[in-house]
Amino acid sequence: MGNLVVKTLSATSQNLGDMVTEFLPRLLAMLVIVAIGGVVAWILKIVVRRVLTLVKFNQLIETTGFTQLAARAALPTPSELLSRLIFWVVWVSFMLFGLNALGVAALEEEIGRFFLLLPQIFVAIIILVVGALAANFFGRSALLGAVNANYPSPRLLSSLVRFLIIALAIMMALERIGLGHGVVLIAFGAVMLALALAFGLGGRDAARRLLEKTLFEDRKEDGGDDDTISHL
Amino acid sequence: MLEAAVGAQHAVSFKRTTMAQDTFLRGADPLWYKDAILYEVHVRTFKDSNADGIGDFRGLVEKLDYVADLGVNTLWLLPFYPSPLKDDGYDISDYTNVHPSYGTMDDFKLFLDESHRRGMRVLTELVLNHTSDQHPWFQEARKSPDNPWRDWYVWSDTPERYQEARIIFTDTEQSNWAWDPVSKSYYWHRFFSHQPDLNYDNPAVREEIWKVMKFWLDAGVDAFRLDAVPYLVEREGTNCENLPETHEVLRTLRRRLDESYPGRFFLAEANQWPSDVRAYFGQGDECHVAFHFPLMPRMFMAVRLEDRKPVIEILEKTPQIPENCQWATFLRNHDELTLEMVTDEERDYLYDEYARDKTMRLNVGIRRRLAPLMDDDRRRVELMNGLLLSLPGSPVLYYGDEIGMGDNVYLGDRKGVRTPMQWTGGWNAGFSNADPEMLCLPLISNPIYGFQAVNVESQKRSAHSLLSWMKQILRVRKSTRVFSRGTLEFLTPTNHRVLAYLRELGEERVLVVNNLSSSAQAVELDLSRFRGRIPIEMFGGNLFPRINDRLYLLTLGPYQFYWFKLRRF
């Protein structure tokens, strides 16, 4: 009996040893890949940062209002953000490649699916960012328009616009990753967006007059029909 | 000796005449004056044959070949009658004779015959409004209020009568009445004070004038220019111009003319607006031809403004005239370029543009010749002649303008445009063999217009001289009757610098396009109703692209003009 135990043990340890021997190089390979990935990603980050500074990326982004947004969220500057983002994306990709090299089948499938999903995730992130920017911009337009046209509760209006646009953006992002209901959501979102834009752009005649007629009939134009001076 | 020379010249140089000229000559066409191309010439300054410094009829006969060669068919002579010459012959002291400086009656008759033989008619002046104060009639009339000739002129004890009549020679006269110290009363004169007006209310005057006409008609004269014809009769409370009584006088004269001398014509000199001149045609029973005075300054204006508006306006305002009547058109003549028939703004503009130097201005007009007015720009001179010869009417060419003679504004009155004809670059420009100091008027002798530079002899030798060009354009003009007898219709392309019009007679159509500006122009004409016709340029005979439905594009160089025959094939 003792022999059997020893034999089993030795067989098992032999298997283990084989597995380890099989596994170890792969592990090593993975570590090497990860290490290389880290270096490559780091180099890439420096390069991208240099290029963006040269191209004055920050100035370009400033006009979209992203910088303000980022500042408020205590994020670093756009060029820094982008370079860091690239760093992480590249390194994570290398890590995943490394995992792939491990040869664990189950993981492989998941990794494969992850890589397929990657572009969608990217797009979803972009949609969210654009949505946030648009919400900011049109929210502000709505605020200014309402204030200058003497509408009641301008801030409420502005928040409403902002909310609608962000909601739409989220829905679109989710749909990208496969968690939304596609067409219907898009249509609904589009209608919401159109309304929000109409409000937000404020001075556009049609929407304004419609508003005036339906909701604010007793409110006069900011110049006032009974005012007889002309500012220009 | 002279006759032989003349005869020899005549035999050698008699040219082949065109169809139109044949009809013209034989007088078979009672409306021959519609095809007349007149050449206005002054015997006094054309050619001197006897070396006394003054031109004469024999000299004129010597040069008839030149005139015939030019291409004109009617000669208009300025007054050559006995006269003290204080108004260059328009102050007449004997109606039925020839001024001795110019020759004898026989010389005149020789001239008439020689002209007719070369196919040219002769038009003389009938200055019927006034005589010289040296005329025997006036010498008698002024002797006393009871003199039988008294009533031949218009007398008054006060200068207050006929207040509304304007003064014509504004630069020299202050009143239309002049004081006669002999008979101690005032006499009426619309022109110079030494030219008393005849009294047309007196039947004796009218009869005498007819006798004068008969005299010349019998001699062989073909037509009369009735000088200063609006002023014949005066009536209180009027401006004494264009009165119905005046027209009656003319109608009577016309009737008598038609009865006894068919085929002759009257040319009225009436410096009035077109509607007033229209009256001088009557119902075709007064004058046959009348000068179109208002058109002339507007041609000068259009070329300066580079805008066709003045020409179109005045021609559209010109009324229709009877079938047997004709306008006489001209660029310049022996008088100043009159600016009476333009508005004040237009006059100011023309003065500023053409007569900046006030010496050039006289009596509401400009006393300059054509070439100096055009700044000696050959192209502009050609354009003006092109307009003259393509617009409706019988054109009048002033002697010397066919070679581009200059003027002398420092000679008094209008003498500056009446200087001797420049035949050669030699002795006295070939005008006379007399001493230069004896010449009746000094020659133009500056380097630009002087006789050394501008003369017939040198221009005859060049195929590209103005003289040669004038001969060419007259040939083209006479090749068709459309110009002299056709209708006029203006085209109005959007480019206002282009004056374009159509002349039509029967089946013939001629398109005239003139560029009034000093720069090249493009113009698009609407010729769609002539679709299918081929324009043939009349000077070179070349075909231009066929007319289709689209706008017809033409490009013209500075001051260029085209005459196109539109032929159907």
Place this chain on the structure above:
Amino acid sequence: MAEETFLSDEFVRELGAVGEVDILVGIPTYNNRLTVERVVQAVQIGLVKYFPRERTVVINPDAGSRDGTPEIVKSASVQDFRSVLAANPLRTTHTLTTRVHPTRGEGGALRLILAAADLLRAKACTVISPESASITPEWIEAILRPIYRERYDFLAPVYQRHKFDALLVKNILSPLIHSTYGANLEEPAGTEFGFSGALACDLLAQDVWREDFMRYGWGVWMTTAALAGSYRSCQSFLGPKVHSGKQAEQNLAGAIQQVVGALFYSLEAHQNFWMSRTEPVALPLFGFKSELDLGPVRVNRKRLFEMFRTGVEELSTILSQILSAPVLQQIREVALGQENTCHFSDELWAKTIYEFAVSYHRAVMNRDHLLQALTPIYRGRVCSYLLENHGARVAELHKRLEVLHQQFERLKLDFIQNWSAKT
């Protein structure tokens, strides 16, 4: 690929037919049926009366009127000049109407007029508003004579107005242009201007035709461009200015966006000029300016103040990005005060405007938003201005405005420093 063309074939053909001109009058229209006929006739009479020998043309770019305005322009010709003047036109007159496409950008009509002036080699040009119901033929002489006969390149109008009119111009445009460009213009945003052919060619070459402010702010742009190019400029008194009946386009925020936007844009474009300029620009005034105290005007001051206060409150986040903390604080204090003691000092106002200009230059936010945010503050200033000058005569108002201009001048150096500072 073919180049973009903004002149239609038909229009180019008509231009060719007109040929070279001495004087060009541009009348840009859009639904001006009620007033345009009189304007066109006044222009025609003015040209015949004062420039009888000159070659002239009237150009009418129409932005798609639907009320028959272009037809009225074409047929509005004076038939009988003799009933109006003792003169008849010597030359053929031309009136060209053409359609301007809105897709060609906001400045389409003006650009077309400038292009016509270039192609026709016009010596003197003017743009006349089809809404100027108070126009007389004398305006033509007043605008064009200095350009055509005395060789000025640019002419700005001066109108006879109510003392409380054009407050936007008096409080923002004039003082700012005076302190930066050095020229004391009464009407930098007028509706009539005169300019020489040389200036027209220069303006045509600039690339502003798609900018939004070119719709109504082109006057300001033209003025500043002429000053920045050191063109010989002057002003000329025309006559009374009557308000047009069209209020549709006159919402205040839009107006500020247009004219102040145009001015700030110009400041950026011309910074090399005004930052180094030291000498004032001479601006002779032609014509006999009449000063009448025209009747009272109606203004709802209370409402103005309320909108000022609400505006400052609601927009505080936005304003804090544009203005410095001390200035914003001072404005808040004014807004929190009483309406009938509201006092927006010249100094505070000048600082405000300068800070807006700097923020615009740095593009701290979308520029349209920035300009819109100025509107409620302007209201506060108007309120204060009306209150203080309630019973003032015209002469006193002149003095007050001079003081305002001096304030702007005083703070100019700070402004230049802030402008040039790197963030």
